[in-house]
Amino acid sequence: MIRLRGVKKRLGGKRVLDGLDLDIERGETIVVLGPSGTGKSVLLKHIIGLMIPDEGSIEVDGVEIVGLGEKALDEVRKNFGMLFQGAALFDSMSVGENVGLALREHRRLPVAQIPVRVAECLAAVGLKGAEDLRTASLSGGMRKRVGLARAIAMNPDFILYDEPTTGLDPITADVIDQLVRSLQEKMGVTSVVVTHDLHSAYKVGDRLAMLYGGRVVFIGTPDEVRATRDPLVRQFIEGSSVGPIQPV
Amino acid sequence: MPEDLAVRGYRYVRHRAGDWVAEVGRLTMLLGDVGRFLAPGLRSFGLVVDQMKAIGVGSLWLVVVVSLFTGGVAAVQAAYQFSSVVPLKYIGSVILRSVIIELGPVLTALVVGGRVGASIAAELGTMKVTEQIDALRAMAINPVRYLVVPRVIAAIVMLPVVTVFADAIAIFGGYVVSITTIGVSTHTYVVGLKQFFYLKDLYSGLVKAVFFGGIIGTMGCFYGFVTEGGAEGVGLATTRAVVSSCVLVLISDYVLANVLLRFIFAS
Ligand SMILES: Nc1ncnc2c1ncn2[C@@H]1O[C@H](COP(=O)(O)OP(=O)(O)O)[C@@H](O)[C@H]1O
Ligand SMILES: [Mg+2]
Numbered sequence: 152m153i154r155l156r157g158v159k160k161r162l163g164g165k166r167v168l169d170g171l172d173l174d175i176e177r178g179e180t181i182v183v184l185g186p187s188g189t190g191k192s193v194l195l196k197h198i199i200g201l202m203i204p205d206e207g208s209i210e211v212d213g214v215e216i217v218g219l220g221e222k223a224l225d226e227v228r229k230n231f232g233m234l235f236q237g238a239a240l241f242d243s244m245s246v247g248e249n250v251g252l253a254l255r256e257h258r259r260l261p262v263a264q265i266p267v268r269v270a271e272c273l274a275a276v277g278l279k280g281a282e283d284l285r286t287a288s289l290s291g292g293m294r295k296r297v298g299l300a301r302a303i304a305m306n307p308d309f310i311l312y313d314e315p316t317t318g319l320d321p322i323t324a325d326v327i328d329q330l331v332r333s334l335q336e337k338m339g340v341t342s343v344v345v346t347h348d349l350h351s352a353y354k355v356g357d358r359l360a361m362l363y364g365g366r367v368v369f370i371g372t373p374d375e376v377r378a379t380r381d382p383l384v385r386q387f388i389e390g391s392s393v394g395p396i397q398p399v
Numbered sequence: 400m401p402e403d404l405a406v407r408g409y410r411y412v413r414h415r416a417g418d419w420v421a422e423v424g425r426l427t428m429l430l431g432d433v434g435r436f437l438a439p440g441l442r443s444f445g446l447v448v449d450q451m452k453a454i455g456v457g458s459l460w461l462v463v464v465v466s467l468f469t470g471g472v473a474a475v476q477a478a479y480q481f482s483s484v485v486p487l488k489y490i491g492s493v494i495l496r497s498v499i500i501e502l503g504p505v506l507t508a509l510v511v512g513g514r515v516g517a518s519i520a521a522e523l524g525t526m527k528v529t530e531q532i533d534a535l536r537a538m539a540i541n542p543v544r545y546l547v548v549p550r551v552i553a554a555i556v557m558l559p560v561v562t563v564f565a566d567a568i569a570i571f572g573g574y575v576v577s578i579t580t581i582g583v584s585t586h587t588y589v590v591g592l593k594q595f596f597y598l599k600d601l602y603s604g605l606v607k608a609v610f611f612g613g614i615i616g617t618m619g620c621f622y623g624f625v626t627e628g629g630a631e632g633v634g635l636a637t638t639r640a641v642v643s644s645c646v647l648v649l650i651s652d653y654v655l656a657n658v659l660l661r662f663i664f665a666s
Contacts, residue, residue, distance in 0.1 A: 201533050225539040239534035243522075253538040256545070305538075 152177045153198060153309070153341070158207035159365075160193060167193050168204065169365030180335050180342040182356035184349070184387060186396055189362050191345040192236055195311045198343065199231050200224040211309075229257065232302030236313040236345075238294040240286040240301075246273070247282030250300045259305060272300040277326050292319045299327065303334065310334065312344045316351045324351055331355045349388055353377075361387060363396065422625075429621055432543040433551055440548025450553030453518075458511045458561055465510050466565040469502050470494060470572025478581045487583050491591025494573035496600055500660075503566040504604045505652055508611035511561060512644040516619040519550055520640035523623025524633040532624070547624075551616035558612030559605045566604070603659040610655060611648050618644040 153175040160168040167190040175181050183191050196202040197209060200216050209216050211227055219227070240249050251269045254260050260268055266282070273281055276296040289297065295315060302310055312331065316324035328351045334340040346352050352359055353373045361369040361384050369376075369384045376384060386394030433440075441447065477493045523546060526532050535542045570592070577583040622640040626632045 196533070199537050201536055221541065225541065228537060228539040231537065233534070233537040235530050235534055235537075237530060239530040241531055241534070242525075242529075253540065256538070256540050301538075 152210075152212065153343075154208075154210040155197070156208045158197060158204045158209060160190075160197065160202065160204050162193065166365055168197070168207075170207070171362075171366050173360060173367050173370075175341060175343060177341055178335065178339050179357040180331065180344060180355050182352040182359045183343060183345045183362055184347070184352060184359055185362035186387070186398075187347075190365060191362055192313055194362065195233065195313055195343060195345060198309075199228060199233055199311060229305070230308045231311065232305060232307035232309070233311040234295070234298045234302045234313055234315055236317075238298035240289075240294055240297055242286050244286065245282065246278070246284045246286060246289070246297050249286065249297055250282075250304050252301070253305050257305070268304060269300075272304050273297075275303065275330055276300045277323065292323055295319060296323070296327070299330070306338065307340070309341045309343075312342065312346075314345055314347065316346060316348050324348065325354075327351075328354045425625065426617075426621055429543070429547070429624065430617065433547055433617070436541060436544035436548050437552075440544045441552065443545070443549065446545070446549035447552050447556075450549045451557050454511070454515050454553050455557040455561055458514055459564075461510055461514060462507060462561055462565045463568055465506055466503070466568035467572040467575075469506055469565075470498060470569035470574070471576040473497055473502065473569070474573040474576040474581060478577075487581065488587050489591055489594075490577055490581065490583055491573075491588040491593075492595040493591075494577075495570060495592050495596060498569045498573070499566050499604045500600050501604070501652075501656075503569055504562050504607040504611060505648065507562045507565045508558065508608065508615065508648045509645055511558065512611070512615040512648060513641050515554065516615045516640045516644045517637045519616065519619030520623040520626075520637045521633055523620055524626035524636040527624060527626045528629055528632055542624075547620040550620055551613060554612040554616030554619075555609055556612070558615070559608040562605060562608040566601075599664040603655075603664050606659060607652060607655050610651055614647045614651065615644045618647065 153173075155171055155173045158168050158171040159166070171194070173181075173194075183194065185191050193202060197204055198211070200219070204217060207217070211230075214227060216224060216227055240246075241252065244252070247266070247269050250272050251265045254265050254268060255262075269282060270279070273279060276299050278293065278296055278300065281293075281297070286294065286297065295318065299312075299315060302312075310331075315327050315331070319327065331342060331344060332355055335342060342355075344352070344355055353376075356373060358370055358372055359376045360367045361381075363383055369379065369381050371379065376388065379385065382395050386396050392398050473494045474490065477490050478487065481487060481490065481493075523532070526546075532542050532546075535545060574585075574588050577588050578585060619640045622636040622643070626636040
């Protein structure tokens with residue numbers, strides 16, 4: 152499980168995370184909702200040790216990762232897959248090389264089996280046979296899916312998804328939602344999904360957390376979210392510009 | 400108000416000095432990491448070879464043109480300065496020594512530094528702002544090992560290689576100009592070349608080239624890694640990498656010339 156306690160982070164003179172607490176249980180899928188610029192991506196980067204909190208504690212399976220050296224962090228990171236908001240594909244490599252990079256670098260598989268695993272991951276995101284495409288030639292939705300294939304290649308225990316369905320058509324978005332669910336059901340993966348897409352949030356999330364003002368202001372099951380009277384959550388799910396959340 | 404100006408000036412200087420100290424600190428940390436990941440970085444030898452190709456092969460034509468003209472200018476310059484004071488039979492010697500000790504290594508470093516330093520900084524800077532470097536770290540692939548070490552090693556290895564090549568082309572350029580416009584015979588030029596050729600001159604030039612390679616690779620990677628912001632940040636990183644590597648090449652050339660010619664290779 153992942154446990155965040157009192158996590159604070161200032162970035163560019165702004166308190167982005169301000170005493171954030173969050174528990175993510177093993178095997179659950181938690182969806183993080185919140186307006187743009189509230190620090191959802193920053194939160195994911197803290198969980199995987201790409202950013203270090205100014206204060207607070209982050210435990211992954213009982214290991215405190217705040218204060219760990221880069222080498223020890225790498226051991227923790229090997230259990231993680233991450234899909235970046237902008238996909239962050241390596242543009243000097245083909246699609247297949249992107250997906251297979253970690254497998255090659257960490258010698259997780261015999262070299263001959265890497266292409267098999269790469270093909271499997273690409274098929275899982277609906278991109279069968281895309282190995283030899285250049286990343287520059289991909290559409291936004293395809294980039295996202297290649298990023299996702301890359302995130303699952305190492306069979307991680309934890310997967311962090313930063314807006315996996317943003318910019319996808321509804322049908323492809325559903326393919327991705329199904330994939331998130333099936334990774335959880337078949338492989339027992341623990342997932343954190345950042346999204347704006349309420350439709351997919353209800354579909355994939357065991358629990359939904361609302362991030363606002365640098366904290367988790369509400370957390371509950373999809374049914375609890377639908378039923379809540381919390382004005383912040385209501386405003387967000389109703390998509391209204393009137394309410395306690397000030398549009399920027 | 401003059402006091403205001405003084406205070407503001409002081410704050411500005413303190414701020415800039417602080418920035419500068421922080422930058423030197425970060426550079427030192429990068430160098431430490433390069434040292435730490437040298438051995439594991441070398442194990443991915445394919446990456447080093449890729450970079451060696453990019454630096455060496457990619458710079459060939461540029462170096463040919465620059466060296467040809469450098470040698471030519473060296474000949475014209477020597478003939479002008481000799482003007483009946485020194486016999487023209489020494490023209491080959493002067494060209495040879497000025498090329499292998501100084502002109503070859505330094506001009507190669509400036510030209511290759513501009514080209515390679517800029518391309519490294521632009522590539523790594525783009526990777527930084529598009530989160531590709533974060534993506535590497537998230538995959539437990541150390542970016543210093545994977546990106547920096549191969550580039551620095553390749554630059555250190557390739558700069559001397561390119562410099563030897565540049566030396567040869569420059570001496571040939573000097574030869575062409577000497578026999579066509581200065582009226583020296585092939586025989587005279589070649590005798591002049593041989594007469595004062597010392598291996599230690601060549602070595603001192605190559606030792607410089609090794610240092611210059613390290614500077615070019617490191618500055619390109621450093622400014623690439625600290626890039627912030629989008630395309631504008633990448634442009635800034637590229638400029639900084641080129642300017643700083645050129646300045647450092649010239650400063651270290653002075654230091655190395657002293658150390659090498661006065662102490663290590665002193666006659
Ligand atoms: N590396 C950084 N340096 C400075 N500010 C940052 C950095 N990363 C994020 N921020 C700021 O933190 C805030 C939250 O960003 P982010 O987590 O990307 O928001 P979102 O919830 O849309 O994912 C934004 O105001 C952003 O400008
Ligand atoms: Mg974001």
